[in-house]
Amino acid sequence: MAFTHTSPKKDEGVVATAAAPLLFSVLRRVSAWSGLIPFFLFLILFLFIPAISVFSQALHDADGSFGFSAMREAISGQNLDAFIFSLKFSAGAAFVGVVFGGFLAYAAATATRPRWLRNIVSSFSGVAANMGGLPLAFAFLSLLGRQGLGTKILNAFGWDLYAGDFKLGEVSGLITVYSYFNIPLMVLVTLPAIDGLKSSWREACANLGGSAWTYWRRVGLPILAPSLLGGFLLLFANSFSAYATARQLTDNSKIVPLRISFFLGGDISIGEDAVGYSLAAWMIILMGISMAAYWLLRRRAERWSNS
Amino acid sequence: MKQSRSQRALGRLLPTLVLIASAIFFAFPLLAMARFAFQNLQVIDLGWNNLFEKWSFSSITASFSDDFFAEALTLSLKLAVGTALFTLGLLIPTAVWVHLRLPKARVFVEFLTILPYVIPAIALVAGIVVVKPHARWFLNSDYSLIPFYVVLALPFTYRSIDTGLRAIDLKVLVEASRSLGSTWIATLFRVVIPNLRAAIISSTFLTVAVVLGEYTISDVLLKRTFPSFMAQYRQSDPRGGYALAILALLGTTLLFVAIGVLSKSRSTRPQQVSRSQENEILV
Amino acid sequence: MTSLSFTGIRKTFGTTVALESFDLALQPGELVSLLGPSGCGKTTALRIAAGFEIPDTGVVSLGESVITDTPAHRRNMGMVFQSYSLFPNLTVAQNVDFGLRNRKVEKAKRNSRVGEMLELVQLGELGKRYPHQLSGGQQQRVALARALAVQPEVLLLDEPLSALDAKVRSTLRDEIRRIQTELKTTTLFVTHDQDEALAISDRIGVMSNGRLEQLGTPEDVYLRPASPFVARFVGSINELPNSNGVGKILMRPEDITISENENELTMRGTVTRVTFQGPVTIISVRVDINDQLVNVHAASGSIHVQVGDRVSLAVTPGRGIVEAA
Numbered sequence: 001m002a003f004t005h006t007s008p009k010k011d012e013g014v015v016a017t018a019a020a021p022l023l024f025s026v027l028r029r030v031s032a033w034s035g036l037i038p039f040f041l042f043l044i045l046f047l048f049i050p051a052i053s054v055f056s057q058a059l060h061d062a063d064g065s066f067g068f069s070a071m072r073e074a075i076s077g078q079n080l081d082a083f084i085f086s087l088k089f090s091a092g093a094a095f096v097g098v099v100f101g102g103f104l105a106y107a108a109a110t111a112t113r114p115r116w117l118r119n120i121v122s123s124f125s126g127v128a129a130n131m132g133g134l135p136l137a138f139a140f141l142s143l144l145g146r147q148g149l150g151t152k153i154l155n156a157f158g159w160d161l162y163a164g165d166f167k168l169g170e171v172s173g174l175i176t177v178y179s180y181f182n183i184p185l186m187v188l189v190t191l192p193a194i195d196g197l198k199s200s201w202r203e204a205c206a207n208l209g210g211s212a213w214t215y216w217r218r219v220g221l222p223i224l225a226p227s228l229l230g231g232f233l234l235l236f237a238n239s240f241s242a243y244a245t246a247r248q249l250t251d252n253s254k255i256v257p258l259r260i261s262f263f264l265g266g267d268i269s270i271g272e273d274a275v276g277y278s279l280a281a282w283m284i285i286l287m288g289i290s291m292a293a294y295w296l297l298r299r300r301a302e303r304w305s306n307s
Numbered sequence: 308m309k310q311s312r313s314q315r316a317l318g319r320l321l322p323t324l325v326l327i328a329s330a331i332f333f334a335f336p337l338l339a340m341a342r343f344a345f346q347n348l349q350v351i352d353l354g355w356n357n358l359f360e361k362w363s364f365s366s367i368t369a370s371f372s373d374d375f376f377a378e379a380l381t382l383s384l385k386l387a388v389g390t391a392l393f394t395l396g397l398l399i400p401t402a403v404w405v406h407l408r409l410p411k412a413r414v415f416v417e418f419l420t421i422l423p424y425v426i427p428a429i430a431l432v433a434g435i436v437v438v439k440p441h442a443r444w445f446l447n448s449d450y451s452l453i454p455f456y457v458v459l460a461l462p463f464t465y466r467s468i469d470t471g472l473r474a475i476d477l478k479v480l481v482e483a484s485r486s487l488g489s490t491w492i493a494t495l496f497r498v499v500i501p502n503l504r505a506a507i508i509s510s511t512f513l514t515v516a517v518v519l520g521e522y523t524i525s526d527v528l529l530k531r532t533f534p535s536f537m538a539q540y541r542q543s544d545p546r547g548g549y550a551l552a553i554l555a556l557l558g559t560t561l562l563f564v565a566i567g568v569l570s571k572s573r574s575t576r577p578q579q580v581s582r583s584q585e586n587e588i589l590v
Numbered sequence: 591m592t593s594l595s596f597t598g599i600r601k602t603f604g605t606t607v608a609l610e611s612f613d614l615a616l617q618p619g620e621l622v623s624l625l626g627p628s629g630c631g632k633t634t635a636l637r638i639a640a641g642f643e644i645p646d647t648g649v650v651s652l653g654e655s656v657i658t659d660t661p662a663h664r665r666n667m668g669m670v671f672q673s674y675s676l677f678p679n680l681t682v683a684q685n686v687d688f689g690l691r692n693r694k695v696e697k698a699k700r701n702s703r704v705g706e707m708l709e710l711v712q713l714g715e716l717g718k719r720y721p722h723q724l725s726g727g728q729q730q731r732v733a734l735a736r737a738l739a740v741q742p743e744v745l746l747l748d749e750p751l752s753a754l755d756a757k758v759r760s761t762l763r764d765e766i767r768r769i770q771t772e773l774k775t776t777t778l779f780v781t782h783d784q785d786e787a788l789a790i791s792d793r794i795g796v797m798s799n800g801r802l803e804q805l806g807t808p809e810d811v812y813l814r815p816a817s818p819f820v821a822r823f824v825g826s827i828n829e830l831p832n833s834n835g836v837g838k839i840l841m842r843p844e845d846i847t848i849s850e851n852e853n854e855l856t857m858r859g860t861v862t863r864v865t866f867q868g869p870v871t872i873i874s875v876r877v878d879i880n881d882q883l884v885n886v887h888a889a890s891g892s893i894h895v896q897v898g899d900r901v902s903l904a905v906t907p908g909r910g911i912v913e914a915a
Contacts, residue, residue, distance in 0.1 A: 035404035036412065042397055043419060046454045050434025051426045057437050104329050107322035117326070119568075126563045127556075128333065130463075130516045133523075134537050135552035139336035142343040142549060149339040152353065180336065183329070200675040203642055204733075206662040207669045208689030208740065218688075222679045234424070241427030244522035248538070257429040261527065264433055280433040287425045295418055303722065 051284060057277035074278030079259065083282070086240055086256045089171045093178040094235035098228060100179065101186025101235075108187065109194040122191060125184035133244020140177045141249070144168060169250025177245060182235045189234060193227035193301060226301035233294040237287050256283055337556070344550035367550035370540060379536035382449055386532065387518040390456040391511045394464050397457065398510075402468045403499060406477050420465040423458050428523035431455065435528065449530050459524075460517045464510040471506025505569055512562040519555055591618035591774050592653040592743040594639060599648035601634055608634040610800040612648070616744075619774040621767070623787040626797035626823070632780045635797075636746050639778060641665050652743060663692075668737030668775075669746040673753040675733055676721040682708070682732050683717035689740040707735035710769060727758035734766065738773065745770065745777040751786060763790060784824045788812065796820045815840075818913040828884045830857070830877070830905065832912060841910040843887040846903050848873060850895060855904035859884065861895050875901060 058074070061067030075083060108121040143150040144161065145168060151161050167173050197220060205215040221228075243257040253259040256279060263276025347361040370376055405416050426434075435446065435455070445451050457464075480502065484494040500507070522534040533555070541548025599612040609631045616622050624632035637643045639650060641662030650658045657665055668689075676685050683704050690700045708714050711731040721729055730750055737745060747766070751759045767790040770777050781787055787794050788808045795805045796819070804816040815821035821840045828846065829838045849855050859877035871890045876883055886903065895901060 032409050033412070035408055036401060036416070039397060039401040039416075039419075042454070042457075043422070047422060047426060047431070047458050049438060050431050053434040053437035054430060100325075100329075103322075103325045107325045107329075110322060111326070121326075123563045123566065124333065124560075126513075126566065127516070127560050130513070130559075131520060131556070133520070134534055135340075135520070135556050136336075138541070138549045138552045139340040143336045143339035147349070147351070149342060149353075150335060152351075180333070198674050200671045200673075201677060203640070203662070204669065204671065204675045204677070204736075205688070206642075207640060207667065208736070209663050209692035210688070211663055214692060219677045219679065223677075237424050237427075241424075241429060243427075243429045244526075244534075247522075247526075257427075260429055260433060264436060264527065277433060277437070280430045284426055284430050287427065287430075291421055291425045295421065299414070 054277050054280045054284065057274060058281040060274035060277075070274035070278040071281065073275050074282055079275070079279060082254055082256050082259050082279075085171075085254050089174050089178075089255070090236050090239040092171065093175045093182055093239040094232050096175055096179050097182030097186045097235040097239075098232045101183040101231070102190055102228060104183060105187045105190035105194055109191055121187065125187040128184035129181050129188055131181050133242065133246075134248060136177065136180055137245045137248030140168060140173075140180070144173070144176070167250075169246075169252065169254070173249070174246065174255075177249065178239050178242065182239060185238060186231050186235060189231045190224075190227060193224055197223060226297040230294045230297035230301065233290045233297070237290045237294070241283065241287060337553075340549050341553055344546050344553055347546075364550075366544070366546040367554065369544070370547040370551055373536075373540060375531060375536050375539075379531050379533045382531060383519055383533035386450070386452055386456065387515040389450060389453045390460065390518050391514040393453055393457050394460060394510060394514055395507060398465055398468050399500065399503070399507075400495070402465070402472055403477065403495070406472050407481060417465070417469070420461050423461050428459060428521070431458065432524045432527040435524070446528070452525060452528070452530060452532070455524055456514070456518050456521060459521065460510075460514045463513045463517075467510040467513065468503065468506050471503045471509075475502045508569055509566045512566050516559045516562060519559060592776055593618050593651075594744050594776055594778065595651045596635065596639070597649045597651070599635070599638060599645045599650070601631075601638065601643060601645045607800050609638075609645070612800070612802060614795060614802065614805065616776050616778060618776055620792040621770055621777040621779060621790060623779045623781055623791040623794045624797055625781055625784060625787040625794050626803075627782060629799075630797040631800040632795075632797050633748060636748055636778060636780045639744070640667060640669050640746055666740070666742050667744045667746055668740065668742035670730065670733045670737050670748065670750045672749045673726070673729075676729055676736070678721050680720075681717065682713070682719050682721070682724070685721070685732055686736045686739050688736060693740060703739055707739045708732075710738070711735045711765070725758075726754050727762055730754065730762060731765075734769070738769070738775070743776065745775045747777065747779045749781055750779075751781070752783070759786075766790065788824070796823060798823070813909075815911050818911060821911050826885065829882065829913075830884065831880055837912060837914045839905065839910050839912050841905050843872065843885045844870075845906045845909040846884065846886045847906065848875070848886045848888055848893060848895075849902050849904075850893060850899070852900040852902050855902035857903040859901060859903060861897055861899045861901055863897060864895060866890065873901075875903060877903065 058070055059066055059068065061069045073079065104121070108118050111117045140148075142148055145151065146162060154161050168177065201219055201223075202215055205219055210218070241257060243261065246255055246258055247261070250258070253262040260276055260279045260283070263273065263279065344366050345362050345364060347363065347365075401416070405413050423431075432455075439446050477499070480498050481494055484498045485491075489497065519533060521532070522538065524530075525532040525535050526538070533551075537548055537551045537555070540551060593616055595615040596612050599609050600607075601609040612631070612635055614622070614635070624635060626632050634643060638645050641657075641660060645658065648658070649656055652665065652667075676682075677688065680688070686704045686707050687700055690703060695703070704717070705714070708717055711734055713728060713731055713735070716724065716728065716732075721732070724732065733750070750766070751763055754762065763786055766779075779787075779791065788811075791808055793805060793807055794811045796803045796811060798819050804811055804820045806814075806816075811820060811824055815824065818840055821827050821842075825842055827840045828843060830841055832839045847855065852858055857877050857879060859875040861873060862876050862883065863872075863874040865872040865874075867890075869890060870887050871893075873886045873888060873893070873895060874883055875886060884903065
């Protein structure tokens with residue numbers, strides 16, 4: 001009988017001592033993550049809150065209540081046209097960037113003479129990839145605009161640039177202009193990947209009887225593939241969301257970022273306002289998918305470079 | 308021997324062509340812009356005979372005397388400095404913490420730093436506009452741009468600092484410093500930061516480049532930064548606007564050349580010799 | 591089994607002379623090591639054999655045929671690199687299979703050969719793994735299997751053990767030798783580690799500054815070094831004043847006799863340290879004649895001295911090598 005009185009306390013003691021190491025490890029885990037609090041807080045305040053706000057404004061019906069009609073309208077009619085247009089030219093710009101950027105990166109990575117060549121390409125790529133929209137737009141306006149120097153030169157050779165569909169604000173024009181920052185961005189992303197191709201792989205392949213073509217087909221390109229695909233996605237996301245350059249080249253709202261600013265500026269009713277935010281929301285979703293795929297590819301590429 | 312030498316020469320032909328074509332593609336727009344800005348001659352009237360006439364810097368000197376030039380430039384420079392400092396102050400401790408205390412979180416944190424691509428400038432500013440009524444006290448100040456600029460530059464700056472930390476053996480250095488009696492703060496300032504010099508310079512210059520070129524957010528929020536001024540000035544004086552753009556480009560280029568020079572002096576590439584040997588034979 | 595020979599090979603890189611005038615002939619089936627410090631030219635010689643460098647002058651022959659100008663992918667040689675040479679995007683089996691596929695061997699034969707090779711290096715069950723899932727030692731075994739799968743006429747090894755842990759190194763070293771003797775493949779092995787070279791070679795070529803200093807059996811190179819460089823590089827050496835007063839004589843520690851009696855032998859000195867190493871004890875003596883430190887190996891238990899004791903030393907006639915001043 002005496003035992004039944006004392007046993008609850010004993011049990012408590014047993015439970016308490018069993019819980020202590022568990023509690024301790026939980027505390028350690030929490031304190032390890034606590035050092036990242038400033039960073040998380042920063043991201044919440046200045047990245048997540050604006051992002052969530054976009055969605056909160058997007059999920060409104062015409063009468064202002066919660067609903068999906070604005071989201072639906074954002075991908076129909078002219079808005080859908082804008083999305084398709086943006087998708088088309090972004091994919092095109094990304095493809096051009098991958099091909100030319102890839103070749104340029106290879107040329108720069110394998111250049112031995114002159115020795116400063118690689119550094120120049122790398123430094124210039126850093127400038128051009130981050131080039132603010134305005135200087136780029138101005139530069140191409142002065143080169144390929146209707147009164148452009150390049151246009152005049154081409155005329156002298158008999159090629160009327162504006163005879164056909166070409167306009168700086170159209171697909172072909174935008175792809176040309178965007179290549180100016182897409183190619184360098186591709187170079188920046190691809191140079192490390194090409195450096196990661198160990199010379200011993202190339203030599204081992206030759207030693208085992210493989211020609212240059214064999215090497216690229218069975219070893220080189222497969223290893224580079226994640227980086228190349230990742231580069232495509234990065235360039236796609238970059239082209240889709242570019243705003244400043246397009247703003248200077250065309251004042252219509254054929255591409256999504258311009259459409260968003262069109263909806264956000266000026267006098268607009270509550271309903272239209274929500275459509276603008278919906279456009280931005282859909283853009284975020286699309287970019288999210290692209291960057292998630294990019295991320296997975298990048299992790300894959302890193303795994304191989306660490307082997 | 309003769310055959311392989313010509314084979315090698317052919318192999319070098321394609322990359323060389325690519326490099327030359329690239330040089331042309333990247334130089335011409337800039338040259339065209341410079342010509343437009345500094346040569347007071349319309350394209351229609353341009354011919355071989357007057358190619359070297361009417362060049363002057365008057366277009367840009369005129370812009371200097373504009374009322375808003377000094378204001379805009381000063382604001383942008385202040386924002387650049389502020390963004391750089393904020394970035395370093397936020398990212399260096401974070402990156403160091405991840406490397407030392409939470410290596411498992413590294414992948415997660417890296418993922419967070421590419422989120423600015425998911426929420427690009429135009430979407431970000433849309434969200435800011437939503438929040439504006441509730442945070443007017445904050446967003447009214449021009450300096451409120453700083454944290455958003457930090458977000459924009461995040462992918463590049465974090466990668467730069469992370470790379471810098473990976474190149475030094477952080478754990479060993481910190482343990483050595485602590486065992487010799489330094490506090491955490493002292494270790495950070497006397498050991499970690501001096502060894503991150505190249506990464507710090509690199510990310511600072513990147514930040515400055517981003518800030519000096521950023522137009523989207525400042526345009527929508529109606530802040531009078533240098534890029535906004537450039538766009539506005541161009542409306543009234545196109546040649547002046549273009550001249551300002553060239554000025555901005557030159558400044559940014561100098562910064563990047565500086566990065567290239569600084570990082571070259573510190574990098575070691577053990578594969579360098581064998582790579583050149585490889586290319587002699589196996590191109 | 592084929593012979594491999596270098597005749598009059600000279601190679602420069604810019605202003606650096608990597609190989610001056612290199613002559614070497616490997617007999618069919620033998621394993622020759624090129625031993626020397628970094629920069630001595632041993633790796634350059636190997637890469638010239640593989641076809642990754644073209645010599646400025648000279649001839650490389652495989653058996654009867656001259657291969658100096660043959661491109662690398664047409665020489666029938668197998669090569670094992672120092673590290674990271676396995677193709678990371680292919681499995682172990684696909685790696686070993688690689689050379690066979692290039693030679694258009696039919697599938698059934700390829701599969702059995704791959705299996706055979708993996709058994710040879712004792713990695714039979716790891717065919718489906720990827721290189722990054724293997725340890726360093728396992729990766730090098732796969733590299734060896736891959737190189738041997740195509741039955742090369744010559745096997746080239748470029749410091750294959752340098753990147754491995756000490757324990758793995760000695761096991762793998764012996765395995766390489768076992769496989770090489772079993773298959774009777776002519777082999778050129780480059781290393782900077784003298785223990786490796788001494789343990790597995792039929793002959794060793796000691797190199798320095800682009801020149802072959804000595805070519806001989808391990809015993810020759812160790813007991814009868816042809817130059818002061820070889821004497822110093824292989825094994826440990828003591829420098830003692832020459833008996834005629836001119837120059838030095840280089841002696842191995844085990845070729846110096848020591849006596850507890852200070853007056854018995856020619857050189858007198860004081861013991862500074864006694865290090866017991868199991869079967870051998872190293873006695874460090876500071877000799878009176880020029881205050882230099884001499885290390886003597888004595889069988890443990892054969893002599894009993896302490897730090898501070900006075901002893902005398904003598905060199906064994908006929909051993910060692912004289913170095914001019």
